[in-house]
Amino acid sequence: MIVGVDHIGLATTDPLRVGEFLGALGLSRIDGGTADDYGVACEFWRGPDRSIGTDIEIVSPARDGSAIDSRLTGQGAGLYHIAFVVDDVRAELRRLRGLGLSPVDAEPCRGARPGMKVAFMYVPRPASFLVELVEYGPAKRENSV
Template identity: 60%
Template structure:
């Protein structure tokens, strides 16, 4: 079951440059980490009293073969994905696949936060939206 929005991902090659804009919106830096399977560094920003509310995640490449490096080269920075927290990662992945979502990942991968497992899918037409399913242990 989908429990809610976990975060909104922003693609950038300058995460430090986004900090003043996110801070001006009242967000504060929180968790950060590397998602090795994807070759990305992630920083999660949220409101100080925003426990349980969605975060904004900056996603930047840590190696040239990262999918985010390719995305930045083709489209530049901007909205990258919407992440949904789920209680059954593989079950929701299968269910959404039956509804026409296109898998990106073949198996769950470690996310950038401790205990975070993720899988990506596309809603190609008509939305062109990359979604991430997130489950915490």
Template identity: 65%
Template sequence: MTGTAIELVSPAGPGPAVEGRLTERGPGLYHLAFVVDDLDHEVHRLRAAGLLALDAEPCRGARPGMRVVFMYLPEPAELLVELVCYDRVDHPAPRVDLPGARPPGDGVGRCP
């Protein structure tokens, strides 16, 4: 692990994505995010491990050069997982390596 970040999320008003989950379950863990080098590889690997891909293809993330894919781990965990890829893997983002993930490459990510 080369870095860790914790993001606290709170709705600023009615209608955000987290509102339904907060109403149904109350406060708590919403999702985990992992920075990866190859979104396609990780989506394929995690699907084989039983996670469901919620996005048909990667989406633009909240930061420049960021692409994300959301996946869902069903019961008993019922956990939302966000895979994050930057155009460059040497982006100053915290990174937590997933077990079984490919090692960092030549500094260029494989984000679509």
């Protein structure tokens, strides 16, 4: 079951500049990591009241051949995905596949945060956007670095 919105992902080749922009908007970097299965570096940013709100994730290539290389080459930087917290990522993959979403990942992968499992799916036309399903294990999403 979808529990809520976890974060909005922004794809870029220049995470420093995007971070400066988010800082100017009053957000602060709260954590980050690398999603090795996808070859991407991730930074998570949140507003001044860290106990509420949806995070903004800066996603950038961590190596050649990263999962976002073709996206950045074809469409450039910008809004990348919407991530939803789910209580069971495998069950949601099955349920949403049955509703016509196209899976990018056949099985969940390790995310950038401790205890985070993720899987990506495309929502078909007319919406045409990327969804990330996020399940946290015992290590929940943190409110600060």
